[in-house]
Amino acid sequence: MPKHFTKSLILVALLLLLATLSGCGRKGPLRPLGKPMPAAPPDLVLHQQGGRMLIEWTIPTRNQDGSELKNLEGFRVYRMDYDPAEDCPECRDTSILLQIVDLDYLLEADRSDDRLSIVDYEVEPATGYRYRVAPYTGSGRVGASASARRPFLPPPPAPGRVAGEGLDRLVRLSWEKPLPGPPLAELVGYHVYRRAPGAPFPPRPINIEPAAEPRYEDFEVQNDQPYRYGVRALYSIGGLRVESIAVEIGEIVPREGQ
Numbered sequence: 001m002p003k004h005f006t007k008s009l010i011l012v013a014l015l016l017l018l019a020t021l022s023g024c025g026r027k028g029p030l031r032p033l034g035k036p037m038p039a040a041p042p043d044l045v046l047h048q049q050g051g052r053m054l055i056e057w058t059i060p061t062r063n064q065d066g067s068e069l070k071n072l073e074g075f076r077v078y079r080m081d082y083d084p085a086e087d088c089p090e091c092r093d094t095s096i097l098l099q100i101v102d103l104d105y106l107l108e109a110d111r112s113d114d115r116l117s118i119v120d121y122e123v124e125p126a127t128g129y130r131y132r133v134a135p136y137t138g139s140g141r142v143g144a145s146a147s148a149r150r151p152f153l154p155p156p157p158a159p160g161r162v163a164g165e166g167l168d169r170l171v172r173l174s175w176e177k178p179l180p181g182p183p184l185a186e187l188v189g190y191h192v193y194r195r196a197p198g199a200p201f202p203p204r205p206i207n208i209e210p211a212a213e214p215r216y217e218d219f220e221v222q223n224d225q226p227y228r229y230g231v232r233a234l235y236s237i238g239g240l241r242v243e244s245i246a247v248e249i250g251e252i253v254p255r256e257g258q
Contacts, residue, residue: 036063038072038135038143046131046148049119049232050155050245054203055131056117057146059103064144071138074102077118077131084128084151095132110203117203125154156181156235158244159190159214164229166254171218171227178233178244186236191243192216193230197251201230210234226251 039060047054055077063069079098082089099118101109110117123129130149136142160176173192181187189210193201207216221227230246 036065036067039064040144040146041133044146044148046150049243053120053123059114073138076134080130082128123152156244159231159233159247162247162249164249164252166252167258168256171252174215175231188234188236191232195228197226221254223254223256226253
């Protein structure tokens with residue numbers, strides 16, 4: 001049999017085999033099998049608390065394809081400063097890595113149920129800040145990121161001296177009203193923070209709604225346990241909520257019979 005005829009038969013057989021293989025299964029372009037990527041963290045919120053910025057978000061539980069997120073390891077938080085007068089502060093990205101939040105080692109982060117928060121102290125008045133939070137998995141895959149931005153304003157006036165007394169399963173606080181704030185600053189109320197001695201103040205106040213008057217009664221305490229408190233005045237300035245610095249009071253111990 002001539003060699004060229006043998007080669008022709010082999011070529012025909014190969015073409016038939018390829019045609020058979022291409023007809024098997026689902027038709028269409030081939031897609032690489034990839035692992036699902038984490039969805040963006042929901043509810044990213046920025047709060048100005050005196051001379052610092054509080055960044056908090058919810059831990060995602062799903063991947064971008066809707067499947068369950070099982071191997072989330074932490075988050076990378078990026079920060080970019082911008083001029084609030086710019087028309088398009090997001091047209092350029094000069095973000096820097098601000099912090100890595102490892103879910104197993106929350107050294108500089110606070111967790112309350114499914115909410116995480118960190119504090120940025122390196123902020124300046126009259127400067128805008130954009131924060132971006134990106135989740136990552138144990139295999140190093142980085143998911144979709146969430147971003148939020150707001151200008152940082154000069155801290156408004158804080159309350160005056162805080163006084164308090166410990167009673168039977170009750171701590172009663174009162175304080176002096178702050179001095180008048182800047183133009184367009186409306187005093188909304190007061191946030192009250194509580195901590196144990198030696199521990200930092202939590203990022204969120206103990207009163208769900210701002211106290212309308214300069215006083216507060218805390219019934220969520222135990223007798224013979226020491227507590228420390230801080231009070232911040234809450235303002236609305238140009239549509240933004242801004243807290244003053246915290247005014248603290250020394251240790252208070254509620255006792256039976258008082």
